[in-house]
Amino acid sequence: MDILIQVIVTGIATGGVYGLIALGFVLIYKATSVLNLAMGEFMTLGAFVCFTVLSQLDAPFYLAFALTLVCAFILGAVVERLVLKPLIGEPIISVIMVTIGLGITLRGIMYMIWTPTFRSFPQIFPPEPLQLGFAVIPSGLWWGLILAVAATVIFILIFKFSRIGVAMRATANDQQAALSMGISVRGIFAMSWCFGAAASMIGGIVIGNINGISVYMGDVGLQVLAVIILGGLDSIAGAIIGGLIVGILQNLTGLYIDPLVGGGAKNVAPYFILVLILMIRPYGLFGKRIIERV
Amino acid sequence: MDYQLSVNDVHLSFGGLQALNGVSTGVNEGEIFSIIGPNGAGKTCLLNCINRFYRPQKGSIKLEGRDLTRLSPHKIPGLGIARTFQNVELFSHMSVLDNIRLGAHIHLKSGFLTGGIYFGPCRNEEMNLRRHIENEIIDLLEIEQIRKSIVYSLPYGLQKRVELGRALAMQPKILLLDEPATGMNLEETEDMARFILDINEEWGITIVLIEHDMGVVMDISDRVCVLDFGVKIAEGVPEEIRHNEQVIKAYLGEQDLTLSRLG
Numbered sequence: 001m002d003i004l005i006q007v008i009v010t011g012i013a014t015g016g017v018y019g020l021i022a023l024g025f026v027l028i029y030k031a032t033s034v035l036n037l038a039m040g041e042f043m044t045l046g047a048f049v050c051f052t053v054l055s056q057l058d059a060p061f062y063l064a065f066a067l068t069l070v071c072a073f074i075l076g077a078v079v080e081r082l083v084l085k086p087l088i089g090e091p092i093i094s095v096i097m098v099t100i101g102l103g104i105t106l107r108g109i110m111y112m113i114w115t116p117t118f119r120s121f122p123q124i125f126p127p128e129p130l131q132l133g134f135a136v137i138p139s140g141l142w143w144g145l146i147l148a149v150a151a152t153v154i155f156i157l158i159f160k161f162s163r164i165g166v167a168m169r170a171t172a173n174d175q176q177a178a179l180s181m182g183i184s185v186r187g188i189f190a191m192s193w194c195f196g197a198a199a200s201m202i203g204g205i206v207i208g209n210i211n212g213i214s215v216y217m218g219d220v221g222l223q224v225l226a227v228i229i230l231g232g233l234d235s236i237a238g239a240i241i242g243g244l245i246v247g248i249l250q251n252l253t254g255l256y257i258d259p260l261v262g263g264g265a266k267n268v269a270p271y272f273i274l275v276l277i278l279m280i281r282p283y284g285l286f287g288k289r290i291i292e293r294v
Numbered sequence: 295m296d297y298q299l300s301v302n303d304v305h306l307s308f309g310g311l312q313a314l315n316g317v318s319t320g321v322n323e324g325e326i327f328s329i330i331g332p333n334g335a336g337k338t339c340l341l342n343c344i345n346r347f348y349r350p351q352k353g354s355i356k357l358e359g360r361d362l363t364r365l366s367p368h369k370i371p372g373l374g375i376a377r378t379f380q381n382v383e384l385f386s387h388m389s390v391l392d393n394i395r396l397g398a399h400i401h402l403k404s405g406f407l408t409g410g411i412y413f414g415p416c417r418n419e420e421m422n423l424r425r426h427i428e429n430e431i432i433d434l435l436e437i438e439q440i441r442k443s444i445v446y447s448l449p450y451g452l453q454k455r456v457e458l459g460r461a462l463a464m465q466p467k468i469l470l471l472d473e474p475a476t477g478m479n480l481e482e483t484e485d486m487a488r489f490i491l492d493i494n495e496e497w498g499i500t501i502v503l504i505e506h507d508m509g510v511v512m513d514i515s516d517r518v519c520v521l522d523f524g525v526k527i528a529e530g531v532p533e534e535i536r537h538n539e540q541v542i543k544a545y546l547g548e549q550d551l552t553l554s555r556l557g
Contacts (some may be wrong), residue, residue, distance in 0.1 A: 170385060170396070177383035179347065181464075182371035182400040 006135045007251045013141040015247020017206050020148040022227040022239035024199030030172040030234050031192035034095050038103030039200050040221020046201025047208030054122045061124045072201040076194035110215045118214040144206035151202045226270040232287025246270045298323040304353035313339045315524040326501040328511045331521035337504045341470050345370045374467035378457045386446040390456050397463030431459050451482040468500045475507050
């Protein structure tokens, strides 16, 4: 029983981090209808930038974190301007294909700069694990969860209450109306990419801190893809709840199914459940149902 | 007299399709100016050029001497041009009141700090705005009873009114209306025509109107401009347009049928 609770708690912590990265996906998708498949690479880049600043410059963590955020905004803006703006008006599937190319390119660049070596993250959080009595959360996960939850809450507050957030929602709801209200839709597109990149880069730092970093860590992006499709592509609540579901599920499968099949089930479980849920709810758990009257 | 809004030799094409081919016209301050023409004549394109959703390849559009074609689209509402759409473009899961209030956001000066303190200038600003919206716009459009309703639950005719209300909340100098009476029954159409006249006469807002209902157009317009295949074929007071040979030919090609439509 103890081990079950322990695994569920670990799953919630992992899920919180997934939720943050999923939020990055959703922010971009809601505003621009583009599914950014380079998200995993954005994440890796965030981890590497933070890592480099920490280890090469011996900077304190908050500084490295701030610099990573700056990088995320620059990356978001540059990608929007150079890669996506020329594609406005092209079929959405082409744009999604281009984000795959973008991911591969980013990965290549990261190979060249940081080489494929596996590294462990410098100590940024106090190493004591959190004792809950019924369960123990390792330090990395615990602090990672705090960071992820804080970031998620801040993003949601921005989205709900700030002027730019309201403008983003207006654009997501109706681009033409937003434009005629004096909202710069192009500016909002760029802003969504910036926020999306920031969310994934913070996620990258957290995951890098837990698992160590290498250019391959972007593969987590694929797990997160399962999260957002599960939760519904355009739902922020769906991203967070989907993250928790996938996190818990993965850890449970790791505990109960992996020993039976000799390992590996952990990584397949989210997709298995994904298929099941999509068969019942094709728009995901919280996705917007698009009804067309003919 | 100088036009308040002048359109000079505007060309717009999409690939090989010439949507507007050298259209020149102008709107006087305080008039109701209608643009009519068969489907696909480029009426909405012209409207889209005026508020810069499209950038014309050639030509200029000037509001009180200022060239709009070089501005980015989100600057246009700030200059006093508001519009409604052929297919209603409202924020569908917000209430009527919220939608209309949103139109006024370009006039709000309060930022994060003043908004946080709230009392003083921010409060005054908000109160004035609310007075303007609740007393004048909602009253004018006769939508008191639905002001708390969620927009998507409303019938089409009322949604069009809400959209008009939102455009009015922007306190525009010029209001672009794209087929405001389409899909409405006779009574709703008459209401809409009355609202347009009220807005024009009482508030002094210049109206640019696209409409297929010839009864409405001929009744309320000061001047009418006729487009056909991206070219202006006529312009003048409704009486002239009614008897213009070219217009009649463009409309259906069949004289008597057209005459019956043009009344």
